[in-house]
Amino acid sequence: MLQTIINFTSCCRSYGLKVSTSEVIDCIAQINLTDPLDEQTFKTILQANFAKSRREQSRFTYIYNLFFHAIQCEKEIPKPDDILIHNSEKKNTHPSHLPDILSEFMDFLEESQAEGFSTEERQLLEFIQGKPSSFLETIHNLNTKSVKQQKFFKSNMDQLSGKLGIMLLINQMRQKIMHLAGGNFDNSDKKSISIKGEKETKYLISQINGRLDNAYSLLTEEPRENNDSIMEKKARINSLGMLEEKPFSSLTPLEINKVKERMDGLARKLKDQAGRRFAVKNKGRMDIKKTLRHAGKYQGVPVKIIFKNKPLNRANLIVLCDISGSVWSSARFMLAILYSLKECFQNIRSYIFVAEITEITDFLTHDDVNEAIEKMLKEIPINTNAPTDYGATLSTFKKDFSHLINQKSTLIIMGDGRSNYLNPQAHILGELREKCRRIIWLTPEAYNTWNKGDCELSAYRPHCHELRTCMNLDHLTQFIQELVL
Structure with missing residues (x-):
């Protein structure tokens, strides 16, 4: 045991x-x-x-x-008189369990391989014999492998080629075992194998094929972490008659100005509410211990009532915004209102990306956020027509900016999760989750399009604390109120 x-x-x-x-x-x-x-x-x-x-x-x-x-089958099988015959000489074995037969069968398979086994083949043989540790490590490394970033041509073939090689190896191993079980081995006249007893032969081959099937499923069905506590706001496209419910990507220039006016009013209202909350931070429940200790100076008379101090819980925000297509129409409004409320947060650092990531914090410290955004788009050399690559963005962010994340940080990602069928590298988001307070993903698309086409939200979902639609002024207002208050 x-x-x-x-x-x-x-x-x-x-x-x-x-x-x-x-x-x-x-x-x-x-x-x-x-x-x-x-x-x-x-x-x-x-x-x-x-x-x-x-x-x-x-x-x-x-x-x-x-x-x-x-792979740990202990079921007994009938004891045949002659199970294996090596080198045309009868060898009587009476194993009572499947692992004994598998071990002897695999030993003969290794002897019959004149050129020897590769590392992957040996790991697969150990997996068949009930020792899956090394094979599991290889599969896990493939699933969490950091893809080398290419400047001109990007593809997802690096990880897929590794999995494809193991798939081919599994098929070759299956064919080789079936060939040996049939009693023929073409590479040598001296070495041959045959299994007597049709029932025993079928049982042995079925067990080996079952374990090869398990090895194959490891490549195609990676388990994902449970995330039952995630908060999801699943919104659909409502009537386009009201300005608050109209998607940002469908606004006309006149409607954009009206939205900016309403956002300015919302910002002033939230500042007032947050200011009142901060003003009364020391007026909560009475601190009995400190009050009585202070009363000792006045013969036990509580001359001064001391309240428990309520520490300010201002969020430390790190914002990543996709600026490709219709995503940017939503992201720019969110950035504008966040920086209008920057006094309500401890710190805000902002980044934009398409295929590459760039920090824009210095631009948005300007008084007029909307003018700063226009200036930023003109001065930052970023190709908005490039295919979006979320995997490359997360990899670069982890390498260059992850040291800025701590347990007080809230990471907000604004994007549709469409990575053009490139490797999403969702495990990097899982590593960032362990370092920050929470991860909030805002998508400008309706719920019924979250997992269609090249959308990778299903891969990122297990690593988020909150996933919600943010496609109009109503959604954005609700989110900002919950974030500030």
């Missing part, structure tokens, strides 16, 4: 779960106090120690089912 837990721990670590040595020791101690044959209790103990949050439970369940059910 101890070795089984250690092997399972190695698999969890290889596939991205963070499991410490102390957690393994605690798990073993708890299992010794229970019946290990009670699977529900056994799984609960492992999950309590290895999956420390709700987000990690789906990945843990996937590894648990793979390790203890898919």
Whole structure:
């Protein structure tokens, strides 16, 4: 049992779960106090120690089912008189479990491979034999591999080619095993194999094919973190008659001016509300301890009532805005109102991107935000016609600006998530989530278009604290009020 837990721990670590040595020791101690044959209790103990949050439970369940059910088969099979014949000499073996047969079968397969096995082939053989740790690590590295950025030609083939090579290897291994099980091996006259007993042969081949199928599913069905606590605001396109409900991308020049006037009024109103809240920050519940301590100077008479100090909870904002297409029409309004309320926030840093990311914080510190935005678009050399690449943007942001993120930071991403079928690199957003207070994704598209075409919101969703539609003045007003107040 101890070795089984250690092997399972190695698999969890290889596939991205963070499991410490102390957690393994605690798990073993708890299992010794229970019946290990009670699977529900056994799984609960492992999950309590290895999956420390709700987000990690789906990945843990996937590894648990793979390790203890898919590739750790202990079902007994009939004992044949002659199972394997090596080099035309009868060899009597009577294994009672599948792992014994698989081990002997794989040993012969390795002997019959004159040129030897590559690293990937050896990892696949270990996976078939019930040792998936190294293969899981290879798959996890492929899924979280940082794509090398190319300047002129961008594609998603780097990661796909690695997965395609393993898919081809799985098919080749399947054909080779079927060929050997048939009793023919063309590379040598001295080495051949045959399995007596049709029932035993079919069972062995079905088990091997089943494990190869599990290896194939690892390439195509990566488990994603649970994110049941995400706040989603799913809005659809309403009537276009009211200005508040009309999408920003459909506004006429006259309507844009009216929207700016209403936003200015909203900014003044929110400033007043926030100012009143900050003004009474020291007038909350009475601090009894400090009041009585101060009253000791006056023979116990509470001359001065001391209230508990309410620390200001001003947000530290980091804003990433996609400026391609209709996304920019929504992003510019959000930037304008955020910088109109900059006194309500501790700090605001802003970045725009299409295929490359650029900081625009210095431009927006100007008094007139709208003029600053127009000036920024003229002076910043950014190609707005380039294909949007969210994966490259997140990679660059992590490399150059992630040191600015801390547990007090709120990361706001304004974009439609359409990455032109390039690698979204959603795992980078997951790494940023661990460093910041929360991640809010605002999309200017209606809910029914979130996962259509090249939209990667389904990949980014598990890593966001809040995902909402922000396509008109009504949506933007609601979001800003919740953010400020």
